[in-house]
Amino acid sequence: MTLPSHARTIVIGGGVIGCSIAYHLARQGRKDIVVLERSKLTSGTTWHAAGLVRRLRPSATLTKLINYSIDLYGELERETGQATGWTQTGSLTLATNADRLTNIKRQVSLGRAFGLEAEVVDANRAKELWPLIETDDVIGAVWSPADGRVNPSDVALALSKGARARGVQIFEDTAVTELQKKAGRISGVEVGDHVIAADEVVIACGLWSREVAAMAGAHMPLYACEHFYILTKPLAEVQALGKGAHLPTLNDQDAFLYARDDVEGLLVGSFEPHAKGLPLDRLPKDFSFDLLDEDWDHFMPMMENALRRIPALERAEVRMLLNGPESFTLDSQFMLGESPEVPGLFLMGGMNSTGIALAGGAGKAMAEWIIAGEPTMELNEADIRRFSPEMNVLAALEARIPEVLGRHYDNPYPGRVMDSARGQRRSPIHAGLVAAGAQFEARGGWERAVHFGGEAAHFPLSFCAPAWRGQVGAEVAACRSGAAILDQSALGKIMVQGPDACALLNHLCAAQMDVPEGRIAYTQILNARGGIESDLTVQRHGSETYLLIAGAGEVVRVLKRMRETRGDFRVEFTDVTSGYAILGLAGAKARSVLQATSNTPVPDLKRFQFAPIEIGLARGWAGRLSFTGEEGYELYIPADMAMAAYEALLTAGASHAGLYASGSLRIESGFRAFGHELTPGTTPHEAGLDAFCAVGTGFVGEAALQDHTPARRIVSLLFDDPGAIPIHDEPVYFNGQVVGQVTSAAWSYRFGCSVALAMISGPPRIFCEKSFTADGTWGVEVEIACARYTARATLKPAKEAFQ
Numbered sequence: 001m002t003l004p005s006h007a008r009t010i011v012i013g014g015g016v017i018g019c020s021i022a023y024h025l026a027r028q029g030r031k032d033i034v035v036l037e038r039s040k041l042t043s044g045t046t047w048h049a050a051g052l053v054r055r056l057r058p059s060a061t062l063t064k065l066i067n068y069s070i071d072l073y074g075e076l077e078r079e080t081g082q083a084t085g086w087t088q089t090g091s092l093t094l095a096t097n098a099d100r101l102t103n104i105k106r107q108v109s110l111g112r113a114f115g116l117e118a119e120v121v122d123a124n125r126a127k128e129l130w131p132l133i134e135t136d137d138v139i140g141a142v143w144s145p146a147d148g149r150v151n152p153s154d155v156a157l158a159l160s161k162g163a164r165a166r167g168v169q170i171f172e173d174t175a176v177t178e179l180q181k182k183a184g185r186i187s188g189v190e191v192g193d194h195v196i197a198a199d200e201v202v203i204a205c206g207l208w209s210r211e212v213a214a215m216a217g218a219h220m221p222l223y224a225c226e227h228f229y230i231l232t233k234p235l236a237e238v239q240a241l242g243k244g245a246h247l248p249t250l251n252d253q254d255a256f257l258y259a260r261d262d263v264e265g266l267l268v269g270s271f272e273p274h275a276k277g278l279p280l281d282r283l284p285k286d287f288s289f290d291l292l293d294e295d296w297d298h299f300m301p302m303m304e305n306a307l308r309r310i311p312a313l314e315r316a317e318v319r320m321l322l323n324g325p326e327s328f329t330l331d332s333q334f335m336l337g338e339s340p341e342v343p344g345l346f347l348m349g350g351m352n353s354t355g356i357a358l359a360g361g362a363g364k365a366m367a368e369w370i371i372a373g374e375p376t377m378e379l380n381e382a383d384i385r386r387f388s389p390e391m392n393v394l395a396a397l398e399a400r401i402p403e404v405l406g407r408h409y410d411n412p413y414p415g416r417v418m419d420s421a422r423g424q425r426r427s428p429i430h431a432g433l434v435a436a437g438a439q440f441e442a443r444g445g446w447e448r449a450v451h452f453g454g455e456a457a458h459f460p461l462s463f464c465a466p467a468w469r470g471q472v473g474a475e476v477a478a479c480r481s482g483a484a485i486l487d488q489s490a491l492g493k494i495m496v497q498g499p500d501a502c503a504l505l506n507h508l509c510a511a512q513m514d515v516p517e518g519r520i521a522y523t524q525i526l527n528a529r530g531g532i533e534s535d536l537t538v539q540r541h542g543s544e545t546y547l548l549i550a551g552a553g554e555v556v557r558v559l560k561r562m563r564e565t566r567g568d569f570r571v572e573f574t575d576v577t578s579g580y581a582i583l584g585l586a587g588a589k590a591r592s593v594l595q596a597t598s599n600t601p602v603p604d605l606k607r608f609q610f611a612p613i614e615i616g617l618a619r620g621w622a623g624r625l626s627f628t629g630e631e632g633y634e635l636y637i638p639a640d641m642a643m644a645a646y647e648a649l650l651t652a653g654a655s656h657a658g659l660y661a662s663g664s665l666r667i668e669s670g671f672r673a674f675g676h677e678l679t680p681g682t683t684p685h686e687a688g689l690d691a692f693c694a695v696g697t698g699f700v701g702e703a704a705l706q707d708h709t710p711a712r713r714i715v716s717l718l719f720d721d722p723g724a725i726p727i728h729d730e731p732v733y734f735n736g737q738v739v740g741q742v743t744s745a746a747w748s749y750r751f752g753c754s755v756a757l758a759m760i761s762g763p764p765r766i767f768c769e770k771s772f773t774a775d776g777t778w779g780v781e782v783e784i785a786c787a788r789y790t791a792r793a794t795l796k797p798a799k800e801a802f803q
């Protein structure tokens, strides 16, 4: 076979991910596909994976993707003649402390939202399921019968066989040495002197992906770590199970371990707390079916944990300590999608040690995205557009990624923070917030103040009432009756200028953008299916000048949409996020405090208006809108004057509030947030935001909204029992049936119990609140850690419906 000079789609990388993408592209009818593999298929990371496949995942998307993988891995042998080794062994997850038990019970409840059944069992039953374990310290466990394992190389080979049978050309020993672009779009690849022109290129190069993406100037923030498991020789206790019998996968997260039987012996792997990063230049250029050096000093603490849990290991002869490289991401979610910088270049990687389990479903999702030009299912949490180029800084990855691996088994408590790579992006008033005792969380590289009680009010973390409840209560009170500064400087800011600025924005945004100067419009950007791609406020500064304010994590996404939509519109747009601070000033005293900073009168503003303002020595502009639903302003100040404005506000009597306070008020006010209530799979009608759509202006997604009767809606929930602490994603039941999931939750200081927003499906009469009950609310139940709690639901904001 000779290398072609043109292909419709080139997939770079012949690991399980590249093979799955090529297979699914071909299966969906795409012709003229070429896979280029530097060495041999599976020779990177795929060949030495442990092959564990767990269905129970923290989100609907991941669970759906893995469920599809499992169905596919069961069928591939029939189609290709190549077995994948899929064996349904089930998995057993142990808890040795109360918080772990709560967490694994939370996962069971979450699974029920997606129809997955798992059972909470006691230590005796755990011992029956895994007879080799010591259970003295086990206080409970979860048995998930639907989990299993595969042979990773065989999965990749079956996929490649299926792909070849559908016409995909696979070239081994063919390294891509450069990527080519024409007018900014990907146009082909170089293999030494040979050029293959292509319409689309897909990078699936495992831990090498970041460097390959950089060949085209694209960012792909992932980084490799060393990843370990031991293999033992056959062990009498395992042999005693009988031929063909298997143990379930064992997860002992408190000891950082997982284990399974392997060729009559045991495989015991770890996500050790002090993981080892792996700079790429430590791998030889011809790394192929290779492993890294054993490191017993590093693994020994894990070995000791394993010996305590599985005493039979004392008698086992260790065959090898396998050390293989695997790549991880900043938020421990994989990434896929079209490069925001380079149209036609698709990227998938950073599989965080779940690449085998995800390959089937995620490969299909990627293939569909390539063909359709946009995601065909809810992929928001994995979408590459959540990463900005700043997050691709090597030093940040080197510092953070080992911690990501090391905290893989952490309990996901609210308020959990990473300790590494801190302080990358700081607000212009950061120093003031530090002095005021702020407790920060790093989000998207930004240091965000979550409350002002410092560490003393933050720890210990808990799934129950948090340590910061009193502190945040005081901040909420200030946001309502005082004047509290809420630093929102991390919000994205995009300046849009040009004769066609209004026309472009009216095409892009669902709301009417032809508003008078000095007005702010709230709008969503939709995709062609009518799903919400971003939500933002838009300020009109001049006939040809607008400023877009988007969520901190939405800038890359909005800019990509704008580039795609620009066409012949005469418009320039610039990311000016770093140029301005945004300070919310919330509360009944906001106006008087603002006035006390300056002798120039505070402008009289109606809601959604803005005007210039002086704040102490600084000048900027004030908008009359709030993140909290309380009285107040948003103050926009050039970064260099932000401290001057902040100091003047403090002198005039303002106090501080953090994100936890604004989150609680937001949810009480029923305000929707992107990534929670608003996602690319949610329409404005489902989100209750159809009033913000200017039907008739021809905006992207408008056609899809015509005759759209939503079968699901966002509702507000108020819990009856103050002991109910929902966090996110908990299943909601109506008449005993799962009807949806919680999308945001917080403690309500107004009501003295938890308040939440949830997306629920239901018969239209549920949504027609007046006809349902006299007060427009109805009863539901929410399952939290396997316990059901009653709550009242309403289409209105909680603070209006439940007064």
Ligand SMILES: Cc1cc2nc3c(=O)[nH]c(=O)nc-3n(C[C@H](O)[C@H](O)[C@H](O)COP(=O)(O)OP(=O)(O)OC[C@H]3O[C@@H](n4cnc5c(N)ncnc54)[C@H](O)[C@@H]3O)c2cc1C
Pocket (backbone or CB within 6 Å): 012, 013, 014, 015, 016, 017, 018, 036, 037, 038, 039, 040, 041, 042, 043, 044, 045, 046, 047, 048, 049, 050, 051, 052, 053, 152, 174, 175, 176, 177, 204, 205, 206, 207, 208, 212, 227, 228, 229, 322, 323, 324, 325, 326, 349, 350, 351, 352, 353, 354, 355, 356, 357, 358
């Ligand atoms: C110890 C260990 C245990 C694991 N256990 C599990 C598990 O139990 N379950 C699970 O789901 N996952 C597990 N994983 C993770 C899983 O192995 C990976 O997520 C998965 O194999 C990644 O597949 P990939 O195709 O992205 O990468 P790879 O398999 O590394 O494939 C990438 C390919 O790209 C090729 N390539 C690179 N650069 C170029 C170039 N310039 N031109 C052409 N080709 C190029 C490479 O040669 C390589 O073959 C484990 C990983 C490790 C290390």
